[in-house]
Amino acid sequence: MPSVLVVEDDPSIRQSLIEVLAEHGYAVRSVGDGFGALREVTQMPVDAVVLDLGLPDLDGGDALRMIRGISSVPVLVATARDDETEIIKLLNAGADDYLVKPFSGGQLIARLSAVLRRTSHASPAHAARAGQGPRPAPAVEALGPTTVGELTVHPGARTAHLAGQELRLTRREFDLLAFLAHHAGQVVSKRRLLTEVWREPYVDDQTVDVHLSSLRRKLGERAAAPRYLLTVRGVGIKLVAPR
Numbered sequence: 001m002p003s004v005l006v007v008e009d010d011p012s013i014r015q016s017l018i019e020v021l022a023e024h025g026y027a028v029r030s031v032g033d034g035f036g037a038l039r040e041v042t043q044m045p046v047d048a049v050v051l052d053l054g055l056p057d058l059d060g061g062d063a064l065r066m067i068r069g070i071s072s073v074p075v076l077v078a079t080a081r082d083d084e085t086e087i088i089k090l091l092n093a094g095a096d097d098y099l100v101k102p103f104s105g106g107q108l109i110a111r112l113s114a115v116l117r118r119t120s121h122a123s124p125a126h127a128a129r130a131g132q133g134p135r136p137a138p139a140v141e142a143l144g145p146t147t148v149g150e151l152t153v154h155p156g157a158r159t160a161h162l163a164g165q166e167l168r169l170t171r172r173e174f175d176l177l178a179f180l181a182h183h184a185g186q187v188v189s190k191r192r193l194l195t196e197v198w199r200e201p202y203v204d205d206q207t208v209d210v211h212l213s214s215l216r217r218k219l220g221e222r223a224a225a226p227r228y229l230l231t232v233r234g235v236g237i238k239l240v241a242p243r
Contacts, residue, residue, distance in 0.1 A: 001198065002047040002116055006030040007037040007063070008078070009056050017050060020105035021112075022210040025172060027198060030206060034058030034066070041071050048116060050108070051095075053079045061093060068094035074119040076112055078103070146181040149241035151219070151228060153181040162219060172197075173215050176208075180229070180239040189236035212237065 004021055008014040009032045021028045029046065031037050034055045041049065049067065053060025064075060077090050077098040087098055096115045099107060143155040150163040155178045160167045169177065179197050180188060190208045198207065212229060221227045227242040 001025060001027050003027040003029070003045075004112070005037065005040050005046045005049045005073075007032075007034070007049060007055070008052040009033060009054065010052075013052075016105075017108070018206055019210055020108060021050075022207055023170070023214075024109050025170075026112075028207050028210075032056070034060070034063035037063055038066055038070070041067055041073060045071075046073060048074045048076060048112060048119075050076050050078055050112070053077060053081065061090060064090065064095060065093050074115045076108075076115055078108075143178060143182045146178075146184065148181055148184045148239060149228065151181070153178050155182075167218050169215075169218065172211055173218070176211055177215060177239075180237065184239050184241075187232045187236045187238045192236070 002025075004026045006014055006017045006021070006028060008017060008030070011032070014030050014032065018028045018030055029040060029044070031040055032055075034057050037049065037051065040046070051060055051064060051067075055063060058066075060077065060079070064077065067073065067075060074096045075094065077095045078101060079087075079090070079098060080101045081087070082100045090098060096119060097111050099111055145152065145154045145156075147153075151160065152162075153160045158174055160169060160174065160177055167177075175197050176193065179193065193208050213223070216222060216226070216229055219228050221229065223231065228239055230238050230240055232238065
């Protein structure tokens, strides 16, 4: 699963980008400033960076040049600056592509996919994975069927039903639900979910939060009024039968 670092200081925009990327299968980390981006790129390799230029501590162009000085990671610049001269400067400074704000989630995914097709062989994260050997996909299909309350999960058939109605789940949502169902009644940490479901132990916990939020909606519940997915503050999440 490709990993992406989102560098955006506006919390609402950052959350929107995280949600779009997570829904399309990306593992997402995020920071709100340029020095945080440099720290993340140095400490934990990613497959791509989505870089906003209007950062509170560094000009985005300077952040781009500093990232390029320490890493070959592909960088997709998100900018409100549509001046051709400025865009040429960014590309010459090492940007792999750019998007002019405002842009749609579809545009982001299309541009990012194109960048990754061209550059994935050279990304630090790709190289790290190659050195470790391939990561196996989560073997949820090997788990047996599980029933928790009115929820039934069949990993082999990759189907889940709630009160007899089939749930329409994404691949990652199903993997997450199947893993939690297999460990029903047990508190599972987000770090364990990232390690055993995503197989990406160094990804931002927000990736799990986004998928749990979507899963809650499909189970007909909210975090403030949970039925199946109970959060144990500071520990993790567990799936239980409603009382």
